[in-house]
Amino acid sequence: MSKIILSKERGKDVSDMRTAYCEAMIEMAENDERIVALDADLMTAMGMKPFAKKFPERTVDCGIQESNMIGVACGLSVWGKVPFAHTFGPFCTRRACDQIFMSGAYNRANVKVVGSDPGITAAYNGGTHMPFEDMGIMRGIPTMTVVEPTDIVMLKNLLPKIADQYGMFYMRLVRKGVRKVYEEGSEFEIGKAVKLSDGNDVTIIASGYCVAEALDAAELLKAEGISARVLNMFTWKPLDEEAVLAAAAETGAIVTAENHNVINGLGSAVSELLAKKNPTVMEMVGVQDEFGEVGPESYLRERFGLTAEYIAEAVRKVLKRK
Amino acid sequence: MMDDAKKKALKRFSIQTQMEIVKMISRVPAGHIGGSLSITDLLSVLYNKHMKIDPKNPKWENRDWLVLSKGHCGPALYATLALKGYFPMEQLETLNSPGTNLPSHADRNRTVGIDMTTGSLGQGASTAAGVAVGMKMDGKDNKVYLILGDGELNEGQVWEMAMMASTKKLDNLIAFVDYNKLQIDGRTDTDEVCNLGDICAKFAAFGWYAQRVDGHDIEAIDEAIANAKDHKGDPSVIVLDTVKGNGWSRIADTAGSHSRGVSPEELEEALAEMQTVMDNI
Numbered sequence: 001m002s003k004i005i006l007s008k009e010r011g012k013d014v015s016d017m018r019t020a021y022c023e024a025m026i027e028m029a030e031n032d033e034r035i036v037a038l039d040a041d042l043m044t045a046m047g048m049k050p051f052a053k054k055f056p057e058r059t060v061d062c063g064i065q066e067s068n069m070i071g072v073a074c075g076l077s078v079w080g081k082v083p084f085a086h087t088f089g090p091f092c093t094r095r096a097c098d099q100i101f102m103s104g105a106y107n108r109a110n111v112k113v114v115g116s117d118p119g120i121t122a123a124y125n126g127g128t129h130m131p132f133e134d135m136g137i138m139r140g141i142p143t144m145t146v147v148e149p150t151d152i153v154m155l156k157n158l159l160p161k162i163a164d165q166y167g168m169f170y171m172r173l174v175r176k177g178v179r180k181v182y183e184e185g186s187e188f189e190i191g192k193a194v195k196l197s198d199g200n201d202v203t204i205i206a207s208g209y210c211v212a213e214a215l216d217a218a219e220l221l222k223a224e225g226i227s228a229r230v231l232n233m234f235t236w237k238p239l240d241e242e243a244v245l246a247a248a249a250e251t252g253a254i255v256t257a258e259n260h261n262v263i264n265g266l267g268s269a270v271s272e273l274l275a276k277k278n279p280t281v282m283e284m285v286g287v288q289d290e291f292g293e294v295g296p297e298s299y300l301r302e303r304f305g306l307t308a309e310y311i312a313e314a315v316r317k318v319l320k321r322k
Numbered sequence: 323m324m325d326d327a328k329k330k331a332l333k334r335f336s337i338q339t340q341m342e343i344v345k346m347i348s349r350v351p352a353g354h355i356g357g358s359l360s361i362t363d364l365l366s367v368l369y370n371k372h373m374k375i376d377p378k379n380p381k382w383e384n385r386d387w388l389v390l391s392k393g394h395c396g397p398a399l400y401a402t403l404a405l406k407g408y409f410p411m412e413q414l415e416t417l418n419s420p421g422t423n424l425p426s427h428a429d430r431n432r433t434v435g436i437d438m439t440t441g442s443l444g445q446g447a448s449t450a451a452g453v454a455v456g457m458k459m460d461g462k463d464n465k466v467y468l469i470l471g472d473g474e475l476n477e478g479q480v481w482e483m484a485m486m487a488s489t490k491k492l493d494n495l496i497a498f499v500d501y502n503k504l505q506i507d508g509r510t511d512t513d514e515v516c517n518l519g520d521i522c523a524k525f526a527a528f529g530w531y532a533q534r535v536d537g538h539d540i541e542a543i544d545e546a547i548a549n550a551k552d553h554k555g556d557p558s559v560i561v562l563d564t565v566k567g568n569g570w571s572r573i574a575d576t577a578g579s580h581s582r583g584v585s586p587e588e589l590e591e592a593l594a595e596m597q598t599v600m601d602n603i
Contacts, residue, residue: 034414036459057459060490068482073453075389078430078438081459099479103449107439138415298361 002192005183010212013152018047018116018175020152024159025051025084029058035163036076038062038085039193040069046086046175070096070113074103077110082163088122089115089131089172093138103167105143111169112162113138118148118172118208119259120300122292128322136264138170139237145190146237148172148208152201153182156235156250161190172208179212181232191235193243199229202315203247203254207233207266209306210257210285216308217257221315227313241271241277253322255283255314259306262286281321283314324544330603332540335405336366337600340569344592346417346424346477347582353417354426356579357471358398358504360537360564365402367543368467372551377407380435387453391446392471392500393427394581399517400424400433408435419581444477446470447497451483452466454495454557465551467495473505476516481528495549495557497530500537502566504577507565525559537562565601569596 023210029051030033036058037051043061047245060076062069066087072136073083085092092100092115096255101126104111115134122130125131139146146165149155155173162169181196188194196211197218206214207242211232229251231243254274256267268285329582347353369375373386390399397417404411409423416422421433427441434597440446440472450468457464470480479485487495499521501510508514518524522532530551535542543562550558567579570592 060455062486063489065486067444067479068451068486071445071448071479071483072452072455072486075438075449075454076456077452078449079453079456079460081456099445099448100437102442103445107449131361163546 002189002194003063003185003187004194005186006196007180007183010179010181010215012177013243014177015152015270016176017152017155017173017178018048020155021173022051022053024156026054028160028163029055032082032163034080034082036060036081037081038069038073038083040064040066040087040091040146042087048086061290066091066096067099069112069126070099071103074099074107074109078107082110084112084114086114086116088117088129089134090129093131093134095169097137100138100168101141101191101228105141108178109168110166113168114172114173115170116173116175118174119287120292120297121174121176121209121305123297123300124294126294127306132261132292133264134285135170135172135260139269140264143167144237145169145235147190147235150211150232150234151178151209153184153186154188157188158185158190158198165190178209181211181215188234191238191240193240194232194234195243196230196232197228199227200251201227201253202319203229203279204257204311205233205244205247205254205266205270206257207229207236209259210311213306213308214257214311217311217315220308220312223263223265226315226319231261233266236266239273241273244270244273245277248274248278253281253318255285255311255318257306257311261289263289281318285311285314323415324541329540332366332370333598333603335370336362337569337596338405339365339398339401339598341593342404344415344584344589345359346397346401346414348416348586348589349415352581352583353397354394354581355584356504356552356566356576357392357500357502359568359570360566361395361398361469361500363538363540364446364469364498364543364562365398367540367547369402369406371544372547373467374464377435380408383542384464387437387466387467389440389450389453389466390428391440391450391468392443392474393440393446395425396424396428399428399436403433403435411527433549443474444479445472447480447483451487451495454487454492455490457494458492464494466495468495470497470499472499472501472503472510472518475499475521484525484528484530491555492557493554496547497557498557498561499559500564501561502564504575504580506564506577506580508577521561529556531556531558532561534563537564538568564599569599571595
């Protein structure tokens with residue numbers, strides 16, 4: 001069962017997501033000898049050197065060869081290990097897509113693919129390294145579970161659950177600091193959306209970077225007399241259909257918000273469901289089918305329209321069509 | 323050295339496997355016959371001599387593993403597994419029929435005795451290496467046998483794995499290249515598609531222990547595998563000089579044998595030719 005304690009300030013966390021990832025991996029590996037870590041020459045960038053130092057025999061740095069890394073991880077999982085394989089999001093989901101599909105999902109392997117630097121958080125690495133399509137590629141593969149942890153508290157809570165659930169996962173992961181949404185003690189369930197605020201006029205369904213922005217947007221809208229429900233849809237697949245259908249039935253208007261292309265993204269997933277079960281007016285905040293570009297996050301969030309102001313504007317727009 | 327009786331028994335098993343392959347493929351419109359026929363001698367030596375297996379306990383934890391990375395040659399492996407008693411021979415009649423456990427490409431979730439799902443070329447190289455890494459992590463001395471096609475060596479993933487496997491000193495990984503010199507669009511040893519050049523030299527340059535033998539000589543295959551097992555510290559590759567469509571002269575050494583049908587008349591012809599070889603062993 002989910003249990004949520006919300007952060008009041010939603011400020012940027014002082015520690016990095018990667019530090020929390022490495023600490024959680026070490027803790028999991030201490031308790032479960034099946035846990036192994038793979039990387040493609042990005043262990044340093046991912047902050048996984050402490051894991052490699054503590055468990056050298058359970059660390060496989062494959063070098064810059066993402067396709068082989070995913071294949072090796074799949075072989076390890078069929079042997080009985082629980083491999084977590086990391087590289088930047090574009091290089092696992094785009095470059096090693098067929099390996100994730102065939103050696104992984106089709107083979108019924110058990111690999112936890114971790115794609116870092118999602119969307120605009122790739123910042124200074126620029127468009128080549130800025131995945132706006134990773135979650136979409138992954139959700140098109142049968143049996144994949146596709147998740148985007150929001151902050152450190154959620155990441156640490158989800159990781160052991162991801163390790164324990166047999167099957168292929170894609171987890172998007174910001175390496176650096178993110179805004180804190182949850183306090184310690186919060187519990188999450190894979191596949192269950194988290195209701196962050198209640199409301200009657202509209203529901204904002206957000207993920208990742210856009211969750212804190214959605215909460216800010218709800219506050220902006222409250223001042224205008226608009227009551228917005230906010231759902232954190234951190235699991236994109238399987239989608240929490242119950243939560244989406246309840247939101248559609250109870251609020252009658254939906255805005256999705258994602259640090260991702262709106263094509264094949266969270267907005268797509270939500271609209272695919274609603275088109276079949278309960279057609280509902282919608283707006284989609286996200287990248288409008290463009291490539292990424294280089295720059296600081298502060299620039300990119302405006303450039304691609306991922307801020308609270310853009311979300312609030314989308315709400316005003318959708319309410320006119322309600 | 324292998325005694326004569328054993329050598330003959332293994333050759334007979336290989337020909338029996340070939341006969342089952344042509345029978346299986348004669349029941350469907352078309353199948354990957356050429357590359358299936360070229361690996362039966364290897365499969366016979368592996369399954370009857372070198373591999374630690376228990377057909378009654380296919381998931382036996384101390385078994386050796388086999389990854390058929392050229393997964394389209396599933397029919398060769400299916401016939402071998404049935405002949406070894408992993409599943410009833412009658413099941414071979416279901417190849418590629420709706421709901422079958424014997425699809426074109428090897429699938430570990432459908433077929434008893436298959437260790438890894440393969441089909442997209444190059445990928446079995448990495449999954450085999452992954453199993454080998456896992457065995458090393460757990461201090462097991464099992465072996466992983468990996469069968470690659472020669473055309474499959476076009477895939478960059480094979481060479482990614484080759485670089486990694488020697489770095490990680492995977493001496494429990496023994497790979498074979500079915501060097502039958504043909505891929506769908508032409509020869510693999512000329513400039514027709516992608517010239518493979520000296521395969522042994524390439525693997526050796528990546529740090530592998532490389533051997534090359536006649537892939538239809540039971541004794542030579544056996545000796546090469548024994549050498550590979552004895553070699554410590556490096557992964558092994560054995561390049562097998564083979565003939566695509568081996569055993570049936572109508573299709574032998576033709577690219578068209580990659581995937582084709584077998585008519586009732588052709589089936590009779592192929593079986594008769596194979597039986598003659600069998601009788602003369």
